[in-house]
Amino acid sequence: MRGRIHEAGGGVYRVRLEDHRDVEASLRGRLKRQQRTGSRVVIGDVVTLGTSGDAWTIESVEERSTELVRRGPGGRAPKLLAANLDKAFMVVAAKNPDVTVELIDRLLVLGEASGMQVILVINKLDALGAPDVEARFAPMYRTIGYEVLPVSAETGEGLELLGRRMCEGISTLIGPSGVGKSSLLNAINPELALRTGELSRKTRSGRHTTVSSRVISLACGGLVADTPGFGDVGLWGVAPEAVAGCFPEFADPCERCRFRRCTHVHEPDCGVRAALEAGGIFDSRYRSYLTARAEAEAAR
């Protein structure tokens, strides 16, 4: 019997079987040992189950199409959070907390590195000054090729399209605490009644409202992985050589670099820097690239 891990915690897994039943299962001995050595079974994993007596056991894990990994600061071991997600909604707020290009670029790099399709969501469109924020960021990221969805969980603006995107396949919402991820899920699927928090209260205690890892089934058939752990998106978490590949607009200019292993920092005849000078690459994106690259080198 095949199934997908919908919830993981304390050595017990809730698995949605292909026939739509939900069962609890534990790991077979060999997988349990691997769990300790680092290759974990996570939500989103597709597994094969067997039974021993009337208990379900997870026998094997299928190859993953994507991996959502959080890399720890200072070279701490990377942690796999979820597998086989199709889409990542990178959520920022137009205000409270305020958004910067650095934050957006960090989120986009994280998404690109995971192999997922990345969609940028700008929430709290109802906030004072939000239209200016939208005008500053949305056109730039659309030019690069990203889908940008300005929304408000409060007024419902833009939620029809976000809901449609969320109802296809498995996705996840990633973004700092307080941007409104749980509020958006509640607005799209009110039966969920997820806990949402007051920004001020959370900031003071430094705690996140969402703490457990699980897959949520939307009424429309979509699945959403709810994973805490990207509170500050501190690290870019990518190998130095892989950073340029996380900036989609660098792909064509890269073809024109004289050196195959060009870092686009100091080499002569660099296609990326030529594109930057010609206005084909945004200054802020190139700055984010340099920051990401430097951090990746430092973390090596």
Ligand SMILES: Nc1nc2c(ncn2[C@@H]2O[C@H](COP(=O)(O)OP(=O)(O)OP(=O)(O)O)[C@@H](O)[C@H]2O)c(=O)[nH]1
């Ligand atoms: N004005 C406004 N406030 C919003 C909107 N969406 C969410 N909020 C408020 O922002 C605060 C944080 O919302 P949450 O949904 O808890 O944020 P979260 O991203 O799930 O936060 P964590 O679970 O801590 O990661 C709450 O007080 C919400 O009421 C919106 O569209 N407009």
Ligand SMILES: [Mg+2]
């Ligand atoms: Mg939340």
Ligand SMILES: [Zn+2]
């Ligand atoms: Zn180059």
